Amino acid sequence: MSELFDVQVNEFMAKVIAKNPGETEFHQAVKEIVESIMPFVQENPKYSNKKILERMVEPERVILFRVPWVDDKGEIQVNRGYRIEMNSAIGPYKGGLRFHPTVNLGILKFLAFEQVFKNSLTTLPMGGGKGGSDFDPKRKSDNEIMRFCQSFMTELQRHIGPDTDVPAGDIGVGGREIGYLFGQYKRIRNEFTGVLTGKGINWGGSLIRPEATGYGAVYFAEEMLKTRNETLKDKIVTISGSGNVAQYAVEKLIHMGAKPVTLSDSSGFIYDPDGIDMEKLQFVLHLKNVKRGRIEEYALKYNVKYYEGQRPWSVKCHVALPCATQNEINKEEAEELMLNGCYVVSEGANMPSTPEAVEVFLKSKILYGPGKAANAGGVATSGLEMTQNSMRLPWTREEVDQRLHQIMINIHETCVKYGTEQNGYINYVKGANIGGFIKVADSMIDQGVI
Ligand code: NDP
Ligand code: 2IT
Numbered sequence: 186m187s188e189l190f191d192v193q194v195n196e197f198m199a200k201v202i203a204k205n206p207g208e209t210e211f212h213q214a215v216k217e218i219v220e221s222i223m224p225f226v227q228e229n230p231k232y233s234n235k236k237i238l239e240r241m242v243e244p245e246r247v248i249l250f251r252v253p254w255v256d257d258k259g260e261i262q263v264n265r266g267y268r269i270e271m272n273s274a275i276g277p278y279k280g281g282l283r284f285h286p287t288v289n290l291g292i293l294k295f296l297a298f299e300q301v302f303k304n305s306l307t308t309l310p311m312g313g314g315k316g317g318s319d320f321d322p323k324r325k326s327d328n329e330i331m332r333f334c335q336s337f338m339t340e341l342q343r344h345i346g347p348d349t350d351v352p353a354g355d356i357g358v359g360g361r362e363i364g365y366l367f368g369q370y371k372r373i374r375n376e377f378t379g380v381l382t383g384k385g386i387n388w389g390g391s392l393i394r395p396e397a398t399g400y401g402a403v404y405f406a407e408e409m410l411k412t413r414n415e416t417l418k419d420k421i422v423t424i425s426g427s428g429n430v431a432q433y434a435v436e437k438l439i440h441m442g443a444k445p446v447t448l449s450d451s452s453g454f455i456y457d458p459d460g461i462d463m464e465k466l467q468f469v470l471h472l473k474n475v476k477r478g479r480i481e482e483y484a485l486k487y488n489v490k491y492y493e494g495q496r497p498w499s500v501k502c503h504v505a506l507p508c509a510t511q512n513e514i515n516k517e518e519a520e521e522l523m524l525n526g527c528y529v530v531s532e533g534a535n536m537p538s539t540p541e542a543v544e545v546f547l548k549s550k551i552l553y554g555p556g557k558a559a560n561a562g563g564v565a566t567s568g569l570e571m572t573q574n575s576m577r578l579p580w581t582r583e584e585v586d587q588r589l590h591q592i593m594i595n596i597h598e599t600c601v602k603y604g605t606e607q608n609g610y611i612n613y614v615k616g617a618n619i620g621g622f623i624k625v626a627d628s629m630i631d632q633g634v635i
Pocket of ligand 1: 451564
């Protein structure tokens with residue numbers, strides 16, 4: 186980037202930081218976008234004249250509310266609920282809910298901001314939003330989870346709707362939580378609508394939605410490899426996380442003939458040099474989705490090594506799929522991945538690589554697919570769930586999977602279109618940011634000063 190752009194980015198960021206103090210993850214997400222977009226905006230004065238970036242970093246609406254509930258001991262607990270309605274230029278607000286003790290305004294604003302660009306990349310008509318709570322679902326009984334979800338929805342329901350804002354899952358929010366949330370919405374509003382996605386298959390859910398984010402991240406890795414005339418077959422793959430995204434990334438990797446060798450949770454990671462096969466994956470699904478246990482149990486069951494308190498990036502691999510959380514690959518870990526021969530990173534999680542790690546990937550000229558492109562398959566399939574709800578007609582697994590696959594191919598093409606540099610290197614960060622920006626920015630211009 187030229188010095189002029191550096192100055193402009195720094196000036197822009199100084200204002201964002203002053204206006205949103207302490208929201209470090211939000212600053213990080215905005216800076217990455219602004220660094221990519223600033224040169225493009227300068228070349229296209231219609232965007233700078235209309236203050237598009239200045240408007241985009243300000244959420245259309247932020248909702249913050251009290252979530253009181255009674256635990257199994259009869260004690261009253263108080264959590265904080267949020268919904269960030271970031272941008273509705275191209276469709277109703279759309280994005281997940283995260284239940285995790287670390288949740289705060291800055292984290293949800295970063296996620297909502299990313300979501301705006303991601304949703305635009307899917308080509309489907311969805312604006313961007315995100316919400317959640319600092320509620321910790323770990324070690325809670327099923328009844329406690331239900332009571333919390335009911336209290337959360339009792340307030341959230343007045344702000345959302347199938348044509349207004351359509352939440353879904355994220356960390357700590359899966360099929361079980363969506364069920365309790367949906368039940369409470371229906372009870373209060375007396376409406377059976379597609380107000381949430383990730384619903385159960387008997388009550389308006391879409392086939393392949395649970396699989397979609399993990400499958401999509403693997404499809405994206407495959408598309409990146411194709412640009413070098415390679416495939417995933419026989420590639421050794423490290424994966425972090427062992428939740429929704431990680432589980433189905435592993436399944437698709439197995440289908441494609443790759444060898445997934447690690448999984449993790451917030452306590453540590455397991456390394457299975459023989460590869461995680463379908464039978465072992467079934468064990469993980471039961472462990473995580475039914476027993477709600479720790480990944481360490483995999484090591485005990487299959488007699489492999491468990492690394493307490495560590496992340497899997499020291500393991501030799503061709504491909505890395507971070508599928509746990511933000512900032513889970515730092516500069517040193519990125520360098521270690523490169524030294525060990527890793528040359529494909531496809532991000533299932535949102536912003537899993539720190540800015541310094543991203544710099545390492547781009548300097549090393551590897552195939553690096555940032556989250557807003559690589560993990561867009563989840564929200565894209567949520568968009569397909571909304572379509573099926575509107576039609577009141579479900580599609581088959583094959584139909585949804587085929588559409589998901591095509592959307593990931595299209596997102597990859599958009600990244601190539603806007604991210605290919607003069608020397609031929611595809612900078613997917615730039616490609617995804619500019620590709621996602623244009624449709625939202627043009628829609629904002631069409632709709633006046635909104
Ligand atoms: P889950 O709650 O199903 O799983 C999360 C996994 O990541 C768990 O193994 C969890 O371990 C681990 N994890 C969470 N927080 C941390 C942390 N602070 N440090 C270390 N490990 C952590 O969530 P998902 O699989 O749905 O989400 C994973 C990532 O993918 C997130 O970044 C999310 O935003 C992103 N994403 C999800 C989509 C979806 O459709 N679900 C769509 C697009 C992106 P533990 O159980 O110990 O907490
Ligand atoms: O980060 C994400 O894209 C999600 N958690 C999925 C959002 C959705 O609305 O399906």
